Amino acid sequence: MRFEHLPVELIAEILSELDIPSLITVSHLSKRLYLVTSDSALNPWRRPILADLLAHDYDRTLKHLSVRSVVPRQNWVEILSLARPSFLLYEATLPNLRSCEWEECFTRRFLPSWQKWRKDGSWKEGFLKCVLSPCDVRQTIMVHIRNRVLFRLWHRGATSCTTDEAWTKYIVLNRNGSANLLEASARSFNPVTIFNQMKMQSNLAHLETHIHSVVEFADFRILTFGTMATPRTQASINVNAHLLLNPPGIEPRERSSGSAVPYYAPVSGRSHIDDHGVYPVVAASPVSEVSQVHRLPLSSFTYSRLTRPCPAAIHSNYPFHTPGGADLRWASYAEIEEGSRWVGGLLITVQLLGSSDGRQYATFNWADLWTIAPWLEEIITKRIDGQGLGH
Known part of the structure; x- marks a missing residue:
């Protein structure tokens, strides 16, 4: 034949x-x-x-x-969602796509909060349209062609320019179950410095800072900054920090009886989540909202692979575990088994990729948090815009 x-x-x-x-x-x-x-x-x-x-x-x-x-034409949705920005901006010949296809490219590549840069323009305009604006780089005033989103990401990753985003928002998960949406000057934004100040205010300056990459995308990654220690009291444990990195109902299991490398799979055959890796085993107060999280019905948490935005290959199965050694969200399990817990606040921010020094960050707000961790939306007890009521 x-x-x-x-x-x-x-x-x-x-x-x-x-x-x-x-x-x-x-x-x-x-x-x-x-x-x-x-x-x-x-x-x-x-x-x-x-x-x-x-x-x-x-x-x-x-x-x-x-x-x-x-x-x-559908293959260009994949290319526009995953290819590096410099290739799309300066090398590739782009096709004519429908508005719905440009929208899909936008949602598969960028965080929901970044739609503010699109404003009232079309999805193609938001993704690619060029506009002119002044930008101060290396103390020289230059004129740059700035694309609404893709160019902003490439430009901010390649330079120290913060013209288009004066304030960088970030989220802090507090140990009492609440969360704060905070902001700092984009020009001087440094999450390490901010978190060190948080540790001093919480009397945790002596503890090592644990930095985790929650999930990575084509242009950016979500980072968390937290501390682990053996708690003296249950009140110092940050339940939501554990839930962000280790989604309830997904836990480590041995790949085989002779393998020391764990894999991660959804828990089945149980009607309730019973995650004693961080929750108190002792009976908790009935009035405590945080202590009731571990008794939520398993049906409350339905997981599916994240596709908007589309994770990079090293986190392609997110929120499930992605084999290959780069998904280290469960790296703290050994310390948890030895009695350590997440204590104090947990800072969440967005780091832009492509920067040589790794010091370029972008805004991360509530919509972005619900996108990468939708299970937290019904768990966080209070959402606070700005300082206060979260300590």
């Missing part, structure tokens, strides 16, 4: 194993192969395109893939 006489699904599966240049060549060998490769339902392009994006050293054919009619 000739290759072209095989079922179209099987042909598409075989062709998806090729790299992009080879697939371009094969797609023009016959009319049948052209029809198979151009079919948006079969779409053999998705696998080689994703492989190229993950390799970071993009093939030169990826730059002008949009001019080839044989490539379904």
